[in-house]
Amino acid sequence: MSAIQKNVEQTSKSYSASFTQGHLALPPAKKYLVLTCMDARIDPARAFGIELGDAHVIRNAGASAVDALRSIVISEQLLGTNEIILVKHTGCGMLTFKNEDAYGVVGKNLGQNEKADSKGLASASYHTTVVVVKEGDREEKKVREERGLTCDNNNQNREEALAELKAKKLDFLPFPELEKAVEDDVAFLKGSKLVPESVTISGWVYEVESGETRRVV
Numbered sequence: 001m002s003a004i005q006k007n008v009e010q011t012s013k014s015y016s017a018s019f020t021q022g023h024l025a026l027p028p029a030k031k032y033l034v035l036t037c038m039d040a041r042i043d044p045a046r047a048f049g050i051e052l053g054d055a056h057v058i059r060n061a062g063a064s065a066v067d068a069l070r071s072i073v074i075s076e077q078l079l080g081t082n083e084i085i086l087v088k089h090t091g092c093g094m095l096t097f098k099n100e101d102a103y104g105v106v107g108k109n110l111g112q113n114e115k116a117d118s119k120g121l122a123s124a125s126y127h128t129t130v131v132v133v134k135e136g137d138r139e140e141k142k143v144r145e146e147r148g149l150t151c152d153n154n155n156q157n158r159e160e161a162l163a164e165l166k167a168k169k170l171d172f173l174p175f176p177e178l179e180k181a182v183e184d185d186v187a188f189l190k191g192s193k194l195v196p197e198s199v200t201i202s203g204w205v206y207e208v209e210s211g212e213t214r215r216v217v
């Protein structure tokens, strides 16, 4: 068992021992959803004042409304939420690369063997891109094992990984400007026919440096 798994197991024991909120209903009590980034420095419950059972919290790389649309529609249409709080943040990794950079790093790393891979990850200059790559890396490894391919043929692996990326037309959805990205995502949600006009939508920026959340739109 990994140290992370042990931590889950141990925490579960103490958490469940004093847990008293098993009565909560499935739909969020305060009928809203928060969309924010998966960044490890954001604690949505504490930073945005969310009590257990109050709201849906949807997280992905960059707090992308495009990426989160499936969950947003489920939250609103099936589980009754009617307000969206969208929160991007300073220092977001999505500000640091472009799609072509991500494609390059993914292709490079997926073509390497385990040893070279961990070395490459540690020394890669695209720090945040590498986080994305690590996630994709796990998925791609699974695919490779299923196909019975070895890591010996780096070029073939790399080509296949890139071909799969292109076939999926995977857009990593990076953005060059923080406030504009918040505005664009709010506009995307307001313009989507899947989000009714009755849904209240606001866009915010969380500052990882100060812990402050300020409204943009």
Ligand SMILES: [Zn+2]
Pocket (backbone or CB within 6 Å): 037, 038, 039, 061, 062, 063, 089, 091, 092, 093, 094
């Ligand atoms: Zn982020």
